[in-house]
Amino acid sequence: MRPELRNPPGPAARNARRNIQRLREERRFSYAELSDRLTLAGHPISGYLLGRLEAGERRVDVDDLAAIAGVLGVTPGELLEPPAECDNCHGDPPEGFICARCGTTPVATIG
Known part of the structure; x- marks a missing residue:
């Protein structure tokens, strides 16, 4: 059983995590590879935390969103879309x- 978040993700956060997962899988990036690319881009996020983000167990902040969007080749707004x-x-x-x-x-x- 996973612990409840103090501030659970809303619709935009749910869209972002689904889109991040979809785009990561489309590009055939493992968590480790996406983590490495984020580190090279100057915004390190561990593979473990990326997995928690996609599972809805970690919120994505605006800096994470911008860095992940850049590495995945989309805009932050595209990650927020349904x-x-x-x-x-x-x-x-x-x-x-x-x-x-x-x-x-x-x-x-x-x-």
């Missing part, structure tokens, strides 16, 4: 629902 590749909801489930397949929640609208 997973549009989901065949079920296409990253946009109906208001009030959570996609059973990818776990995406609707993006709150302001105003």
